[in-house]
Amino acid sequence: xxxxxxxxxxxxxxLELPALTAADRCDICGAQAFIRVVLATGDLVFCGHHGxxxxxxxxxxxxxxxxxxxxxxx
Ligand SMILES: [Zn+2]
Numbered sequence: 237x238x239x240x241x242x243x244x245x246x247x248x249x250x251l252e253l254p255a256l257t258a259a260d261r262c263d264i265c266g267a268q269a270f271i272r273v274v275l276a277t278g279d280l281v282f283c284g285h286h287g288x289x290x291x292x293x294x295x296x297x298x299x300x301x302x303x304x305x306x307x308x309x310x
Contacts, residue, residue: 256304262286270308274300284308 253272260269262283271287273280273294282290284305295301 253300253302256281256302270303270305272300272302272304273298274302 253274256269256272258268260272260281261267262269263280264286265283267283267285269281269287270284271282273282273287273290275294275298280294287303287305291301
């Protein structure tokens with residue numbers, strides 16, 4: 237019994253992503269982005285509307301789905 241399992245929650249590689257800022261713009265409409273999607277091929281950023289619109293398609297292939305849409309109602 238010498239297996240070291242210090243943090244089982246850390247088995248997936250989690251990237252420290254910077255928070256989205258006003259300088260991040262939706263790739264589709266240019267509005268302020270609140271969702272960042274990290275794909276194997278690169279990053280995409282979307283506004284709340286387009287993030288939701290593309291979620292069904294992109295979520296399954298996303299490495300990281302960073303959703304900051306809660307800032308919208310803050
Ligand atoms: Zn948009």
